[in-house]
Amino acid sequence: MRANGLNDHKVTVQCRLSIGAIGNARKNGKGISSRNIEKILSTYKDLNARWLLTGEGEMLEVEPSQSNSVAIQLLKEQNKELMEKIEQLNRQLGDRERQITEMKKEYAHIGMVADSADAKSYGLAK
Numbered sequence: 001m002r003a004n005g006l007n008d009h010k011v012t013v014q015c016r017l018s019i020g021a022i023g024n025a026r027k028n029g030k031g032i033s034s035r036n037i038e039k040i041l042s043t044y045k046d047l048n049a050r051w052l053l054t055g056e057g058e059m060l061e062v063e064p065s066q067s068n069s070v071a072i073q074l075l076k077e078q079n080k081e082l083m084e085k086i087e088q089l090n091r092q093l094g095d096r097e098r099q100i101t102e103m104k105k106e107y108a109h110i111g112m113v114a115d116s117a118d119a120k121s122y123g124l125a126k
Contacts, residue, residue, distance in 0.1 A: 003059070015039040034075040034082075041072055 001011060008022040017036050025032050032040075041049050049071030050057045 011040070015043045034079050038072050038075045038079075041075075 001007065006014075008026070011017070011022055012019060015036070017039060021032065021036055024030070037052065041047060041052065046060050048057055048059060048061045051059050053071065
């Protein structure tokens with residue numbers, strides 16, 4: 001960013017990132033999502049993907065490279081896998097929530113039966 005006279009805002013706008021994505025990552029010492037890295041590499045084609053991801057190698061590619069395309073493809077695949085995993089976990093969560101609801105109904109029914117049995121054993125009407 002310094003090399004090209006860019007600031008967080010300019011990069012955010014040029015790469016169409018969500019507001020604060022870069023600043024929050026910098027302030028909180030966190031990484032940038034694979035989707036945002038993909039957007040950065042697509043916008044700044046001379047940026048070396050290996051350098052951006054690992055800090056190794058040259059910051060800029062001598063030729064806007066095929067390695068960026070490879071990195072973008074890898075990020076897309078990783079993003080797809082993560083989205084599938086999220087969908088799977090959401091389905092599992094839905095299943096667990098349904099199980100909990102059924103258990104609550106069953107528990108309430110058992111409580112009502114128990115209360116009724118106690119009332120009958122003492123000769124009381126419910």
